[in-house]
Amino acid sequence: MSALDLTLQQSLLDLVRRWALLASALSLPEPRRRAADTGGLDDAELVTRARGGDRDAFDQLFRRHIDEVYRRMARLVGGDPEREDLVQEVFVHAYRGLARFRGDAAFSTWLYTIVVRVAYGHLRRRRRRPLLEGQLLEQLEPVSNAASPEQRALEREQLLRLHQMLARIKPKKRIAFVMRVVEGLSLGEIADIVGATPAAVGQRIKHAQRELEAMLLRDVRRAPLSLSAARSTR
Amino acid sequence: MTRPLDLSPQLAQSMALLARATAQGPDDIARARMRVQVQARLDAIDAEAPARRRSRVRVVALVAAAAALLLLATLVAKRPQPSLRAIALDASGATPALLPYLSAGPGGLSPGRLGKRQRRIVVSGTAVARAQIPGVGSVALVGPGELAIRRGAGAAIELSLSRGLLLAQVDPLAGERVRVIASRTRVEVIGTVFAVDARDGDRVHVAVTRGRVAVSRARVRVSLAAGHVLHGDESTPRSNGSSAVGRALAARLIRHVRSAPAIAPDSADAVTLVVRGQPSAALVSLADGGAALGSTPLAVRLARGRARLRVDAPGHSSVTLDVTLRRGQAAEIGFALERHPVVVDPPRATPRARPLRREHRSRRSPVRPPVPSMAPAPAPVKHSARPARPAAASPSRPATASLSRPATARELYRAAEAAMRRGQRATARSKLTELVQRFPHDQRATSARFEIARLSLAAGAPDRALGELRRMLRDASPTHVLLAPARLLVCRVHLERKRLTRAERCLTALLARHPRSLQADDALFVMLRLALRRRDCARAHTLAARYRQSFPRGRHIAALAAQLRRCAR
Incomplete structure (x- = not known):
């Protein structure tokens, strides 16, 4: 068997594994109390139902807010390999704390406070054991698909520096x-x-800005030539 | 209103990049993965919810049980002890001459039992309050003073002496730990007779006449043995007799012990007896033991059974009351003493001793007062007082209204004391002899015999002294505080009569019976001198070593070396 066959086989296996995962996600076990239809309900109604033990209602809330929670978590903690775990943690906290949700604010706002709380706890722990540059680089999001490879590399480097400074x-x-x-x-x-x-x-914002500006200045003094500049001079 | 931030171009570009990079949500695979895992975790939460509720209930039950146990322990620890609730207090009516610390001056407390919340004794002026703590012992507080009795740490009974002089007699078998706190001084004691003098501010003096106490003061702990005093500004104990304060405290302690009332402990067998009658403030004492119980109106706890009380009042004839105390029935007894008739001084030719003899004979007359009826009859029963003193009136002389002759044992003792202060030893001896003859069962009779012996020895009548001492030793209770001094006096009589062998035997017996008494110090030193007189240096050195060991700060420690120099020569 040639190396190409092996690579192709692994890719196929990986594809099959992904499809199986997606299929299992789509065929979740029956919730204990299944609501008739939760698609057209607003957040407050879903919260009320979820509080009463309707797991479908909470699943609907999850589907509605997962993207926003993920985005906010990504902004707050940066390219962290535990990002997905933190998002799960947010929803688990929300499920446990549904009884305490009074409905004074929107559910998304309440969820955001949980995101901030979870992110804060994680960042505090992370300060004691920071990520290596390689780990951070692996987790960086693709900034733009249309740009050239050099531009993408430059943006990834800039994003990496920003995460390191943050x-x-x-x-x-x-x-x-x-x-x-x-x-x-x-x-x-x-x-x-x-x-x-x-x-x-x-x-806090003022101090953060001052510290980031100072770090950027030091960074520029230490490496005046950016990666693109270095490549262009090569 | 929030102002926009003025970021540097580099920082603004980096933050814009971050915003762009995180604008997208998770891909489908990541979303599905997170959903599966969240659902799995929620399933686990739902599954463990009943178990968590059960464990929460268990924790709540455990906490409640622990709280209940703690509350119970606190209640048990703070539960007022029966012994403290039943503190009997008497602050008036004792004979001032014999028991000066029992006399109630202006502001003295009314007699009665202390209530649950009244465990603080405050006496003003020169008044003295005596508290009987059942199961522990008795204390006397000499005014002006303030004393709080409470259950302290480690289940010890704490006597907080704010000021005043405290005389304490703690029963060694009481099983209660007793602690006295005065200013920065703490006195730990288990069974002893001691005094704490806090009349001088922070300078607290502690004296011990029986047993041993531990005095803690400013991180210094001193063990204080019988016969020693610790002064407020010193850290080394001294002999009681070496200072005026020590002598005074020791003398007061002896009186305190001598007059300890025989109040029954607070047990189921104890019965409350109320004694009241005319005149008020009459002294009530136990006719058998002679212990003073207090002054009327009086409420006192006595052991059930038959009790014989004696009531004395100045200017009145004494009366003896027989009562039967039954369990669970509070008893009340009344009396009315007859006032003495106006007496006329006898003619000069009348021998001084004759009226006494007549009085003595008259006391032995078979006429007895009727036995008083007992409670629950509330009205006091009047008794005809025994004619304690005949009216020695003489028709040849005009009657002069005077009460010149003492009528009670207390007055006789006071008269004897006054005579001694004036230096009239013969008069004192005659008063004491009268007391002994007229009131042979009074508690003062034992002390009077001792005083007569002392006076007789000083007057050069050792035989009479010996007779009185033998009678006293025969009649006194085994725990009488004057036993050791009396035995030493007997030894001194033998010495006066040059019976040296008998004197030495007597001193040896005294040392064996009262090894830690104040008199043991003197006895050991006299034995050493006797040995030196026989030129028995080996025995003298042995006795000196024993003296140094037993009384390292004894009164004769300095004279010891001088005496032993005779052996060196």
């Missing part, structure tokens, strides 16, 4: 800064989510 500032500052700059939330909204005063959140 990993060096304190989790509270990092979360507040990302929520403000990337999510575009106001100080009041951030304060509500993280459970702090707007002034404290403003200070």
Whole structure:
């Protein structure tokens, strides 16, 4: 058997494994109390049903919010191999805490507070055992598909540097800064989510910005030529 | 309003890149993987929910049980001990001359039992309060003073002495740990007779006449043996007799022990007896043992059975009351003492001793007061008092209204004491002799015999002293505090009469009977001198070594070396 046959065989096996996983996900066991139809219900109704033990309703909530939760988690913790585990953790926390959800805010907002709490705990743990550069590089998202390979490599390097710099500032500052700059939330909204005063959140953002700017400056002084510049001069 | 951030171009570009990179959600495979795993975890949560509820119930039950146990233990620990609830307090009415610390001055407490919350004794002026703690012993607080009695750490009974002089007699078999705290001084004691003097602010003096106590003060722990005193500013004990404070405390302790009332412990057998009548503030004592119980109106706990009480009041004839105390029935007894008639001084020619003899004969008359009826009759039963003293009136002389002759044992003793203070030893001896003859069963009679012996020896009448001492030793209780001094006095009489062998035997017996008494110190030193007198140096050295071992800070420790120099020569 040639090497090409082996590679092809492995690819096929991998494809089969993926399809099996997808099929098992689509054929989940019957929930204990199955609702007639949960597709057209809003979040509040689904929460009420899920609170009463309707696992279909919670599954519907999961389907609705998984993308947003994943995106927010990715922004807060960066390219971390435990990102998916953290997302699962968010939904498990939400399932356990459904009884405490009063419905004062939207379910997505409440879910976001759980995302922030889970991310904060993870970032604190991560500061004690930071990721290696290789691990981080493996987990980086593809930035754009249409760009040239050099452009993609440059963006990946820039993203890697940013994640490394974000990993060096304190989790509270990092979360507040990302929520403000990337999510575009106001100080009041951030304060509500993280459970702090707007002034404290403003200070965190200010300090985070100052530290990131200083790190960027040091980075530029240390390596004035970027990867693309180096390649172009080669 | 939130202002936009002014980011540097590099940082803004990096953050925009991050936003773009994380704009996409997970792919289908990742989403399906996460869904499967979340569902699996939720299944596990649902499956373990009943078990968690059960374990939660178990934890709650365990916590509740632990709390209940803790509460129970706290209640048991804080439960007021019966012995503390039944503290009997008497603060008035004793004979001031013999029991000066029992006399109630202005502001003295009214007699009665302390309630559950009244475990603090405060006496003002020169008043003295005595508390009988059943199962523990008795304490006397000399005013002005303040004492709190409570159950302290380690189930010990704590006596917190804020000020005043505390005289304590703790029963060695009580099984209770007793601790006295005065300022920064702590006195640990199990069975002893000791005094704590906190009248001088932080300078607390501790004196011991029986047993041993441990005094802790400023991280220094001193063991204090019988016959020693620890002064407030010192860390080394000294002999009681070496300082005025030590002598005074020891003397007071002797009086305290001598007058310990025989109140029954707080047991099921104890019965409350209320004694009241006319005149008020009469002294009630046990006719058999002579122990003072207090002054009327009086409520006292006595052991059930028959009891014979004696009631004395100045200017009145004494009366003896027989009561039968039954279990579960509080008893009340009343009395009315007859006032003495106005007496006329006898003519000069009348021999001084004759009226006493007549009085003595009259006391032996078979006329006895009727036995009083017992409770529940609330009205006091009046008794005709025994004619304790005849009216020695003489028609040849005009009657002068005077009460010059003492009527009670207490007054006789006071008169004897006053005479001794004036230096009138003969008068004192005659008063004491009268006391012994008229009140042979009074508690003061034993002390009076001792005093007569002492006076007789000083007057050069050793035979009479010996007779009184023998009678006293025969009649006194085995625990009487004057036994050791009396036995030493007997030995001294033998010495006065030059009976050296008998004196040495007497001293040896004294040392064997009272090895830790104050008199053992003197006895050992006298034996050493006797050995030196016989030129028995070996025996003298043996006795000196024994003295140094038993009384390292004894009164004669300095004289010991000087005496032993005679052997060296």
